[in-house]
Amino acid sequence: MYEKWGVCIATRLVNDLGPLIAPASTELFVKLPITPRLKTGGSFITKAFYNTKRKTPYQNPYDEITDKVGVRLVVLLPTQISRVQAALEHCDLWDFSKDRDYEQEIAEKPYVFEYQSVHYVVRAKTDIDVDGTMVRKGTPCEVQIRTLLQHAHSELTHDTIYKPSVEKTPQMERAVSKAMALIEATSDYFEDVARLIEGLTSPSRKLTEELIHLYAERIGRAAEPTKVDGLLLEAFGSDEPAMDALRQFLDEKSYLAEHIAERAKTKILFRQPSILLVYKAVSEGWRQASAKWPLTPNELAPVFSDLGISRQ
Structure with a gap:
């Protein structure tokens, strides 16, 4: 059920994104394949019962953990994230909540450079038949929207800095913060280049x-x-x-x-x-x-x- 729900969400997002970015194609706009990912049994159990980040244990882990399936959309520029958000927020198949917004976090902590991404949890509005599998009302899926640079940073650091598999050190945190600051600066330069190109190609x-x-x-x-x-x-x-x-x-x-x-x-x-x-x-x-x-x-x-x- 979760696998089919992830495929349904990915397909719908691609279809709804098309008119918002035309005449560009979604194949060029989205920089990595949109492949839903199921949380494995071991990963799920670890999060449910051995999550050191939580102040209080889950009361009902199966229902409370919302990323049993996840969909990730990676674009090139920060300004392109809003196009994907528009497609997600105007879809009639699901309800949504925004669980993380890096722009809001930057506004609240302007001197802190850390992991960036936009996270949503979408839940089926009603029971939905997806290719013969019934997806129950309320079934969740986590949707992450990030830039290619943010994704590279996450791939390099997320498993060590933000998960308990490796003990982080001050030197490591400092290096990661410098890398994040550089990514923000590079994103700004990319946006400047994109605006110049837009002016010439308009x-x-x-x-x-x-x-x-x-x-x-x-x-x-x-x-x-x-x-x-x-x-x-x-x-x-x-x-x-x-x-x-x-x-x-x-x-x-x-x-x-x-x-x-x-x-x-x-x-x-x-x-x-x-x-x-x-x-x-x-x-x-x-x-x-x-x-x-x-x-x-x-x-x-x-x-x-x-x-x-x-x-x-």
């Missing part, structure tokens, strides 16, 4: 979003942008896209929509939203378009064919 991102919408409207299916779309956009896009002119072009050559839709069934090139720019560029001057074409020449041949242009 026009092309806006154009991509408009092309995705236009592609779905005219071709009748969702675009599937990949790195190829970036190559096409770099070659045939502009900082001031004339979308009205592109719409007019597609109106005048309305037959192209059917050709593109048919080719998109078998060729990923024709699922790229920027392919619309390619058709317009070839129509306006095939020699210039051929000179800009960033892929192998044969890939451009279907566009010429659809437009009835001969290169002889």
